[in-house]
Amino acid sequence: MPTCQNCGYKWRWRETFVKIFTFKSRLKCSLCEGFQYVSKKSRNRLSLVVFTPFLIWIPLVSFGVPKSYILASELVSYVLVFVLMPFLYKLSNKEEPML
Secondary structure (H helix, E strand, O other): OOEOOOOOOEOOHHHHHHHHOOOOOOEEOOOOOOEEEEOHHHHHHHHHHHHHHHHHHHHHHHOOOOHHHHHHHHHHHHHHHHHHHHHHOOEEOOOOOOO
């Protein structure tokens, strides 16, 4: 789970999940009210994890798996990604460029 770099507060899963979907570049710590940014390493890791469910259907289609199974596996993979996303977040005190 993300930890505030200012005060050391460890964010809860629900709190992190809600803040993820505010789509703001900076996140506010609930304890110290300081602003935190998602680290560059976390953003890179998350982009790969979020892309993974798209890759699942390719081998399933190529092996002739029924469409209902493909749809079910896609739904399960999306749910898993959303549940695991808060665990992959690491915070930083400053905004790091993606370069």
